[in-house]
Amino acid sequence: MTTVHAVMELLYQLLPYLLGIIVLLIGSAFFSLSEAALFSLRPNDRRKLQRGTRRERLAVRLLDESDRLLATILFCNLVINLAIFSLGAICSMQIEWNNEWLAASFLAGTLLVVIVFGEMIPKTFGVIAPLRLARLVAEPLTVLTRVLGPVEPVLNSINRVLQRIVWPGFRPEPALEVGDIERAIEISGADAALIRHEQAVVANIVQLSDIRIDEWMRPRTQFDPFRPPVSLDDLEGKVPSGGYLFITESNNDEIERAIRLDNLFELPREHLERLGEPVLYLPWCATVADALQGMTAKEREVTVVVNEHGETIGVLTIEDILETIFTYTPSRSRMLLNRNPLHPIEPGKWIVAGIMSLRQLARRLNVQIPRTHSITVAGVIQEEMQRLAQAGDECVWGPFHFRVVEVGERGNIVVELQMAPQREEGP
Numbered sequence: 001m002t003t004v005h006a007v008m009e010l011l012y013q014l015l016p017y018l019l020g021i022i023v024l025l026i027g028s029a030f031f032s033l034s035e036a037a038l039f040s041l042r043p044n045d046r047r048k049l050q051r052g053t054r055r056e057r058l059a060v061r062l063l064d065e066s067d068r069l070l071a072t073i074l075f076c077n078l079v080i081n082l083a084i085f086s087l088g089a090i091c092s093m094q095i096e097w098n099n100e101w102l103a104a105s106f107l108a109g110t111l112l113v114v115i116v117f118g119e120m121i122p123k124t125f126g127v128i129a130p131l132r133l134a135r136l137v138a139e140p141l142t143v144l145t146r147v148l149g150p151v152e153p154v155l156n157s158i159n160r161v162l163q164r165i166v167w168p169g170f171r172p173e174p175a176l177e178v179g180d181i182e183r184a185i186e187i188s189g190a191d192a193a194l195i196r197h198e199q200a201v202v203a204n205i206v207q208l209s210d211i212r213i214d215e216w217m218r219p220r221t222q223f224d225p226f227r228p229p230v231s232l233d234d235l236e237g238k239v240p241s242g243g244y245l246f247i248t249e250s251n252n253d254e255i256e257r258a259i260r261l262d263n264l265f266e267l268p269r270e271h272l273e274r275l276g277e278p279v280l281y282l283p284w285c286a287t288v289a290d291a292l293q294g295m296t297a298k299e300r301e302v303t304v305v306v307n308e309h310g311e312t313i314g315v316l317t318i319e320d321i322l323e324t325i326f327t328y329t330p331s332r333s334r335m336l337l338n339r340n341p342l343h344p345i346e347p348g349k350w351i352v353a354g355i356m357s358l359r360q361l362a363r364r365l366n367v368q369i370p371r372t373h374s375i376t377v378a379g380v381i382q383e384e385m386q387r388l389a390q391a392g393d394e395c396v397w398g399p400f401h402f403r404v405v406e407v408g409e410r411g412n413i414v415v416e417l418q419m420a421p422q423r424e425e426g427p
Contacts, residue, residue, distance in 0.1 A: 013094060017087045021110070024084045028118035031077040034141055035070070036126025037133035038063060043299045045131050052135075059138035062145070071155055072145045084114055205325055208289040215357050215375045216288050216324065217305045217314030218242060225255050228273040244302060244317060247273045254312050255279060258302040279304045284313060292321050345416075351405070354378030354389070354413035367419075370398045377402070378413050389413050396420045 038059065041049070046063065049056040062069045088110035095103040126133055225246040226234055235245070245259040257276025261267075264275070280300040282291055284307055291303040295318055303316040342364055343351045352361065354377050361377065362369045374380045381402055382388060384395040393404040399420055406414035 014091050017091050017094075021084055021087050021091075024080050024087070025113065025118050028077055028080045028084065028114065029122040030137070030140075031073050031080070032119050033122035033126045033133060034137040035073045035077075036123040037130040037137060038069065038141075039066075040127050040130040041134060045134075048131070049134065055135050055138050058142050059134040062138060062141055065145075068145055068152060069141065071152060072141065072148050075148065075151070075155060076144065081114060081118070084110065084118075208292060208321070208324065209287050211288045211324075211359075212284070212375065213282060213286050213288055213291050213303065213305050213316050214284040214314065215359070216320065217303075217316045218320070219314045219355075220312060223315065225253065226273075227253070229270065230272040231270045232267060232272070242317060243319070244315075245272065245276075246302075246315065247276045254310075255304045255315065258315075258317075260301060277301065279315075281306055283308070288316070288321060288324065291316055295321075349416065349418045352377055352415045352417045354381070354415055367399050369400075377415055377417075381413070381415065 041059075041063065046060055050060050088107055091110075092103040092107045095106055223240060223242065223244075223246060225248045227248045228250055230245070230247060239261055240246070243260060243262040245261055246255045247257040247259070248254060249256045256279070257273065258279050259272060259275050259277070267275075278300065279302045280291070280294045280298060281304050282294065284305055286305075295301065295303060301318045304312055305314045305316060307313050342353075342356065342361065345351055356377050357375055358369055358372070358377065358380065359375075372380060372383070374383050378389065380397050381393065381395060381404065384397055385393055389404045389407060391404055391407050393402075395402050401418050401420040403416040404413055405416050408414075
């Protein structure tokens, strides 16, 4: 009875401190959950919140000043954790009068409880459901950031002083140049084949700023867009070319949305257009680099290419761009028609896909070509013939002699190419 009485008396003495630890632990969990939830929001989530209620818009405003938000969360969490350990130390000192081993166990248990229930579990929930939790924590965090506003300059000053003491020679890293990346690849110690492939990737990335999107897009003739409402029966059991389903506006044939079918595990029978994601619109004269930058910034997977009249002339998907970057020798015709764009049939004679770019053809054959407004072999032939190409058409352009050997259903042509004989110059 004496032992039980002593334990009950000890618990009665520690009760205020234990209640304080529990309350502070809830506060620590709140700030850990808030940090994980808000900083786990994706761009699409932030756009949804921006169009939502007042509380949802507050969450977006907090993230617009992410440095201030993070400073508030870390400062409050630090103060709370220090208070928890202070109360734990007081409790440990009270217990030590009776049992030193129990006092040490209590202090270690306090640390474990803070790590598990104040950090790990709340952050796990924050990452799992960031959108829902961001709505709940936005308002109290907004109030706290305003309350701690006067303290922020002091915290920033302390941060700068610590940086100068701990890292006096620290300087921001300058932007990397292409040459720096190539030198890093060369000294990386990888095997020769990997180095060649990495150098090709770097070259392909740089080349994106020189390729117009109308040179690399999928032409309008290569896909069939659907006008809403769209059902599975409209697809006739086939996945569209390129893996994307393109949805037009309800009153015209201009593409408004796109659905990446190979990423979906289940499709509804009706109204597939509801799954569509917005697309990016760019003019025909923009570059592939412009498309990649816009698609990355706006979280789009498809760029719709329009002409000077605003009409859709083709599409460019994120997969097309990634293939351009990571394929050793990227080819538009291989991407669209699943065939080698330039196939030798005998010395000095090749079979060429009509959609092969003139730039790539000149580079592959190492020849100089005349200036032209056309960007593909088919375009040059049409320009020379002043009409659509037909099987058997022949023409000479620059160093090449073209002969059309096949015209597909959608206008894709296959051309026989050989070097044109050199013209003799007059006396």
